[in-house]
Amino acid sequence: MKQFIIFIRKEFWHVFRDPKTMLLLFGMPIAQIVLFGFALTNEIKNVNIAIVDQSGDWAAQELIQKIQANRSFSQGLLLNSEAEVEEAFRQGKVKVAVMIPPNFGLDRRRTEGSQIQIIADASDPNTATTLTNYATAIIQDYQKSDLLPGQGPLQIETQTRMIYNPELKGATNFVPGVMALVLFLVGVLMTSVSIVREKETGTMEVLLVSPFNPILVIIAKAVPYFFLSLVNLTVILILSVLLMDMEIAGSLGLLYLSSALLILTALSLGLLISNSTASQQTAMLISLMAMLLPTVMLTGFMFPLENMPWPLQVISNIVPSKWYYIIVQAIMIKGQGLASVWREMLVLMGMTTVFLTLSIRKFKTRLA
Amino acid sequence: MEVVIKAEKLSKAFGDFIATNAISFEVYKGEIFGFLGANGAGKTTAIRMLCGLSKPSSGEATIAGFDIYRETESIKKNIGYMSQKFSLYEDLTVAENLRFYGGIYGLGRKELKEASEAVIKNLGLEQERKKLVSSLPLGWKQKLAFSVAIMHEPKLVFLDEPTGGVDPVTRRQFWDLIHQAAARGITVFVTTHYMDEAEYCDRISMMVDGEMKALDTPRNLKKQFGVDSMDAVFYEMARGAKRSD
Amino acid sequence: MRILKFLLQKEFKQIFRNRSILTMILMMPVVQLLIMPLAADYEIKNIHIALVDLDKSPYAEDLQEAILASGYFISVGDFNSFEEANQAFEKGTADLILEIPAHFEKEIIDFKKTSLNISANAINGVKATVGSAYLNQVINRFAQKLQANISGGIQVESLNWYNPFLNYQAFMVPGILVLLVTMVGVYMTSLNIVKEKEVGTIEQINVSPIKKYHFILGKLIPFLIIGFFVFSLGLFGVARLVYGIVPIGSILALYSFLFLYLIAVLGIGMMLSTYAETQQQAMSLAFFIMMIFILMGGLFTAVESMPEWAQWVAALNPVTYFIEVVRLVVLKGSGFKDLLPQFGIIALMAIISNSWAILNYRKTT
Numbered sequence: 001m002k003q004f005i006i007f008i009r010k011e012f013w014h015v016f017r018d019p020k021t022m023l024l025l026f027g028m029p030i031a032q033i034v035l036f037g038f039a040l041t042n043e044i045k046n047v048n049i050a051i052v053d054q055s056g057d058w059a060a061q062e063l064i065q066k067i068q069a070n071r072s073f074s075q076g077l078l079l080n081s082e083a084e085v086e087e088a089f090r091q092g093k094v095k096v097a098v099m100i101p102p103n104f105g106l107d108r109r110r111t112e113g114s115q116i117q118i119i120a121d122a123s124d125p126n127t128a129t130t131l132t133n134y135a136t137a138i139i140q141d142y143q144k145s146d147l148l149p150g151q152g153p154l155q156i157e158t159q160t161r162m163i164y165n166p167e168l169k170g171a172t173n174f175v176p177g178v179m180a181l182v183l184f185l186v187g188v189l190m191t192s193v194s195i196v197r198e199k200e201t202g203t204m205e206v207l208l209v210s211p212f213n214p215i216l217v218i219i220a221k222a223v224p225y226f227f228l229s230l231v232n233l234t235v236i237l238i239l240s241v242l243l244m245d246m247e248i249a250g251s252l253g254l255l256y257l258s259s260a261l262l263i264l265t266a267l268s269l270g271l272l273i274s275n276s277t278a279s280q281q282t283a284m285l286i287s288l289m290a291m292l293l294p295t296v297m298l299t300g301f302m303f304p305l306e307n308m309p310w311p312l313q314v315i316s317n318i319v320p321s322k323w324y325y326i327i328v329q330a331i332m333i334k335g336q337g338l339a340s341v342w343r344e345m346l347v348l349m350g351m352t353t354v355f356l357t358l359s360i361r362k363f364k365t366r367l368a
Numbered sequence: 369m370e371v372v373i374k375a376e377k378l379s380k381a382f383g384d385f386i387a388t389n390a391i392s393f394e395v396y397k398g399e400i401f402g403f404l405g406a407n408g409a410g411k412t413t414a415i416r417m418l419c420g421l422s423k424p425s426s427g428e429a430t431i432a433g434f435d436i437y438r439e440t441e442s443i444k445k446n447i448g449y450m451s452q453k454f455s456l457y458e459d460l461t462v463a464e465n466l467r468f469y470g471g472i473y474g475l476g477r478k479e480l481k482e483a484s485e486a487v488i489k490n491l492g493l494e495q496e497r498k499k500l501v502s503s504l505p506l507g508w509k510q511k512l513a514f515s516v517a518i519m520h521e522p523k524l525v526f527l528d529e530p531t532g533g534v535d536p537v538t539r540r541q542f543w544d545l546i547h548q549a550a551a552r553g554i555t556v557f558v559t560t561h562y563m564d565e566a567e568y569c570d571r572i573s574m575m576v577d578g579e580m581k582a583l584d585t586p587r588n589l590k591k592q593f594g595v596d597s598m599d600a601v602f603y604e605m606a607r608g609a610k611r612s613d
Numbered sequence: 614m615r616i617l618k619f620l621l622q623k624e625f626k627q628i629f630r631n632r633s634i635l636t637m638i639l640m641m642p643v644v645q646l647l648i649m650p651l652a653a654d655y656e657i658k659n660i661h662i663a664l665v666d667l668d669k670s671p672y673a674e675d676l677q678e679a680i681l682a683s684g685y686f687i688s689v690g691d692f693n694s695f696e697e698a699n700q701a702f703e704k705g706t707a708d709l710i711l712e713i714p715a716h717f718e719k720e721i722i723d724f725k726k727t728s729l730n731i732s733a734n735a736i737n738g739v740k741a742t743v744g745s746a747y748l749n750q751v752i753n754r755f756a757q758k759l760q761a762n763i764s765g766g767i768q769v770e771s772l773n774w775y776n777p778f779l780n781y782q783a784f785m786v787p788g789i790l791v792l793l794v795t796m797v798g799v800y801m802t803s804l805n806i807v808k809e810k811e812v813g814t815i816e817q818i819n820v821s822p823i824k825k826y827h828f829i830l831g832k833l834i835p836f837l838i839i840g841f842f843v844f845s846l847g848l849f850g851v852a853r854l855v856y857g858i859v860p861i862g863s864i865l866a867l868y869s870f871l872f873l874y875l876i877a878v879l880g881i882g883m884m885l886s887t888y889a890e891t892q893q894q895a896m897s898l899a900f901f902i903m904m905i906f907i908l909m910g911g912l913f914t915a916v917e918s919m920p921e922w923a924q925w926v927a928a929l930n931p932v933t934y935f936i937e938v939v940r941l942v943v944l945k946g947s948g949f950k951d952l953l954p955q956f957g958i959i960a961l962m963a964i965i966s967n968s969w970a971i972l973n974y975r976k977t978t
Binding site for chain 1: 631633634637638641648649651652653659728729730731735742743746749750752753756757760770771772773774775780781783784790792793796797800804808820875885889890891892893894896897898899900901903904905907908909913914915917918919920923927928937940941944945946947951
Binding site: 419420421441444445447448449451452453455456457458459461464467468469471472473474500526 | 630631676816822824
């Protein structure tokens with residue numbers, strides 16, 4: 001046991017003697033949680049809209065003023081023709097255009113009515129749909145105020161309530177997501193180079209000839225990062241409460257417990273990578289290239305998992321941060337307890353066991 | 369005698385720490401100049417300044433007549449350097465390393481081929497020319513690194529502890545290579561802490577705590593201290609040292 | 614020139630010798646480009662809706678029929694009260710609840726204001742917003758149709774240009790390709806140079822008469838070629854053959870931009886390497902930068918919607934511009950003339966990042 005502590009102390013020295021890496025380890029999560037917590041949002045606003053007024057009458061003017069006054073759109077750009085709209089689209093200046101037809105003022109009183117076109121740049125389908133909805137709503141609003149007596153209006157309103165996240169804060173969705181990303185990826189990244197680095201510099205051999213169980217050598221590598229990650233978690237939580245106005249609805253203890261579990265999963269995966277590769281460069285490319293994008297996309301905070309084709313839903317199951325994301329949402333936002341997250345926690349435990357067993361086995365075969 | 373290195377009150381400080389304190393000396397053409405001192409005595413700092421890898425804090429020096437402040441690029445054409453750290457590309461073959469380093473020193477196609485062949489033949493690496501450097505034993509790597517450092521026939525070669533970690537036989541062979549080079553007129557500036565190697569040098573300087581405490585032939589030094597080995601000289605001088613390791 | 618030749622030969626030999634890394638740089642983008650766009654689909658089809666009909670009138674029936682016929686919604690059942698439906702919420706089986714109030718039909722006919730209640734499970738903001746937007750759309754159409762029966766009024770027709778079928782892959786594939794190419798560029802350059810530092814070979818180069826720009830070019834050119842190769846593989850191999858995405862704009866404009874972009878991005882990789890002594894530091898730096906590049910590049914969330922200070926961060930992100938350009942060229946057929954501002958900015962970035970790298974890469978300390 002005394003020897004084990006000596007090893008752990010050595011690993012701490014490695015970490016603390018490298019101030020640049022330390023700075024990154026602590027600076028990175030802070031910067032990211034602040035940046036992404038505030039910047040990322042699914043709301044769509046301030047979009048440039050183009051208006052082509054082919055009628056030029058006062059009814060059209062009224063409608064244009066209504067559109068320009070709406071906060072979803074930044075001030076409308078007045079264009080003269082569809083060709084100009086196309087040019088503006090191609091330059092990426094506007095994303096949606098409203099075409100007011102000739103004789104709008106007169107036609108709208110006739111039985112056939114008048115037809116307004118909303119043209120959306122659908123290269124981004126999500127934005128296109130939302131913007132079309134916004135624009136349609138404005139036009140309908142105008143129409144209601146424009147009807148003659150006896151014509152209505154038929155007033156069907158909708159009142160939408162966002163449950164669990166009434167202000168539709170991006171942070172509610174992105175904070176747990178960024179937590180999952182940062183804790184998981186940093187853990188994998190740091191341990192994935194640890195062993196292979198000693199292999200490359202040749203110090204591994206020295207450790208291996210020491211009268212000390214080599215498996216403990218592996219485990220000692222992970223210990224400093226485990227504690228550092230817990231510190232990181234604390235910083236992230238403090239920031240999200242103070243800065244992002246998040247509330248931790250459920251038990252803090254349970255949140256820490258499950259976070260510790262994710263960190264362990266990440267560290268053991270990192271060790272496995274480190275044990276299976278021959279150079280630091282390979283190890284890093286695996287943990288950076290191969291894991292970054294899939295983790296971002298398959299954790300579930302960017303894109304709803306249930307929406308993906310089934311093969312991807314299956315693949316997402318092997319992404320540990322996915323399980324953690326579910327847990328954090330349940331504890332932090334819904335305020336649920338162990339009863340609703342024990343399954344996910346078991347999954348993480350299972351993954352940790354598998355990664356750790358595999359890396360110890362790999363390590364042993366290397367010795368033989 | 370032609371002066372190849374001329375240093376005058378050369379100093380380098382890192383913050384409060386004075387790594388090299390006002391050293392002055394001259395090295396002559398064709399000479400094997402031993403640069404001795406305990407670890408931390410300031411040898412590597414001095415060598416890095418002389419190669420143009422590090423800017424001095426004060427003092428003057430010229431290498432092959434070029435000023436070390438203003439003419440570092442000209443200096444670089446005239447020197448070879450072999451660092452403490454192993455400096456060949458492990459993932460290139462013997463021949464590829466020769467080709468690369470010869471190439472970046474501007475050897476012509478024909479010269480490059482001849483020089484590579486000469487090195488391979490001289491070191492007896494005919495069988496290994498297409499092997500990756502990583503697969504060679506350490507001693508061979510060191511000899512190859514030395515040969516690479518003087519492939520472009522520099523006026524002067526700096527060797528920073530070239531024989532660290534090699535067996536006595538290889539060290540002997542390595543010194544044979546150094547003598548060959550010196551015989552061709554290449555000045556050799558070598559740091560070491562093997563005192564037996566010091567005996568092979570024409571002249572020796574001793575660094576203690578960043579200062580140059582002695583500069584003479586091994587023979588004169590032994591006489592001066594009244595001892596019969598360089599080991600003893602070193603011991604006498606290093607006794608007063610404040611810094612080591 | 615001759616010196617550059619030797620540097621390039623050396624780099625290429627090293628790259629091709631290390632098969633495992635080479636395969637990784639080539640295969641990983643391809644595999645990820647094949648799989649990841651499938652995940653990036655905001656089009657939400659199977660929205661689970663719980664219906665609470667307190668009116669039970671023909672109009673209410675019509676509305677529910679219209680909702681289910683739209684194809685976006687799956688009913689999880691009819692409930693008699695909001696409280697009942699709310700249980701489906703808590704169990705997580707429903708995403709939306711629609712509550713049709715009593716007297717719905719009567720209020721419509723009397724030209725009174727009637728109000729439908731939509732509740733969305735908003736933990737997942739995307740699903741909540743998109744889901745309720747779809748539902749609003751259906752309800753609006755329903756209202757429009759009723760209104761049109763009374764007065765002619767204004768009809769709204771919406772057109773979706775460039776991507777009439779709202780195909781998400783056409784949107785995501787080019788963007789993901791940009792991210793992958795960026796990763797290859799930043800990681801490879803920064804790790805490569807720092808490795809030379811760690812092993813010590815860079816010292817040997819620093820004492821040689823090689824010029825700084827030789828060294829930088831020697832590193833830049835091989836990764837530029839790899840970047841071009843990876844991008845083409847993604848664009849013509851995966852995007853075209855697998856996803857059927859054919860760029861309709863100027864390929865020449867696209868590749869000219871790619872050229873400048875790669876120089877900018879490789880410059881960033883080199884700049885990072887000048888700040889790191891070990892590969893581990895380089896990797897942490899590269900990871901940090903890459904996370905910001907990826908999440909702030911406008912691929913996953915729109916840049917316009919960010920707070921102003923964050924829009925500035927996005928404006929400094931080269932990825933933002935390339936994603937814009939790729940989409941403009943591939944989907945909208947833009948050419949050089951339309952892309953002038955982006956060309957200007959990326960050229961400026963290339964100059965800055967490379968000057969920064971050159972100034973900070975010292976042969977002396």
